Amino acid sequence: MHFAITKDQQAVYDAAREFGAREVFPTVLERDKHERWDDALWKKMAAAGLVGAPFPEVYGGTGLSALETCLAQEGFVHGGHDGGLAMAWGASTILCGVPIWKLGTEAQKQRYLPKMCSGEWLGAFCLSEAGSGSDAAAMKTRAVKQGEKYILNGSKMWITNGPIAHHFVVTAVTEPEAKAFGISTFLVDADSPGFKVGQRIEKMGMNTSKTAEILFEDCEVPEENLLGDLNSGFVGTAKLILGWERSTMLAGALGGQRANIDTVCRYANERVQFNRPIAKFQAVRHMIADMQIRYEIGRNLIHRVAYQLDSMNDGGDDPPLVDAAVAKVQVSEAAQKTARDAIQVLGGVGYTKEYHVERSLRDAILTTIGAGSSEIQRGIIARSELEIGF
């Protein structure tokens, strides 16, 4: 076992970081303030190979491994310091694109992936509903087969990219008596009859991404838009996504930590109080050391999950769910603690917008809630240790 990042992998990180610093960082404060989505920026991300990072080149992707995709995502947020845009990337590329790539028919892959990779089409993922977040399998959205179509009725809540996406990976109940084993996944285009974007949702953070409720009112979906096997939507699609979102998407929270550590170190060396830089005070040094310790632990946990994804035999091996849960809890809680401590080290200016640390905290608060809360992750970890199954 060796832990080194190769030169090529480091180059992926550096390129994403430089792109983030050059293209993303200069406008992030303004986009956060006005909750503005920047489509031209998304297309630049696509041209830089970020949007199609993990997909094979034959579909227009960059062909990065899961580990390299983590590095790209971390570098992107390190340079750009934009958690919201990273989340939009995760919702499109990972939550929507990975199921198409891994579970889709050749026709589905050909239809969606090249236009996603080029930035022309943005995707989204619809699992959560107003009444079913953590208990996602309790969803009420129904899909009923009628001739050569499925008719969807119901609504999905808090959907990232909801108001701007071209298509949606949607989970819906196809066999109510079978509970979690009676849920299927569909590809639904935003121009499908009966598809509507509901209320736009204002948020505390992640404001450079857009969030909305999605409504299905007798929404017509052609039968060829079933994604994966019938009734495998929860046990198949959701399980597939968990490892990917809790490594490649979560890596954005690592990039946020890295950016905050850089900011804090610069500031602590420059800011003079009591005739010396505040970096001379042990209390400040210990906060910085703890930030770095949390960052290194999280990075290793995420890379372990990514390594397992890269080593997996598709369709055969189970995804590393417990390792992914451990990574999710550690990295998300570390992101919050580090953002909070960064504000503390910066003092009064940390509480202002100028150094980006207050926005970083607002963004980081979502990470212990979305994609499975810390409480749900701890449940997964404890059940595994107690050997009482899922």
Ligand SMILES: Cc1cc2nc3c(=O)[nH]c(=O)nc-3n(C[C@H](O)[C@H](O)[C@H](O)COP(=O)(O)OP(=O)(O)OC[C@H]3O[C@@H](n4cnc5c(N)ncnc54)[C@H](O)[C@@H]3O)c2cc1C
């Ligand atoms: C900005 C944003 C973007 C999002 N994007 C998407 C998206 O693109 N697609 C999508 O499908 N969803 C999305 N979500 C939804 C997100 O995944 C859910 O909010 C999350 O799963 C938590 O569900 P909930 O909000 O219903 O909380 P609840 O499930 O109601 O939980 C409330 C509290 O109870 C705790 N709790 C619940 N069950 C248990 C238990 N068994 N044991 C211990 N504690 C428990 C939780 O940990 C939490 O603290 C997004 C949410 C937000 C806020």
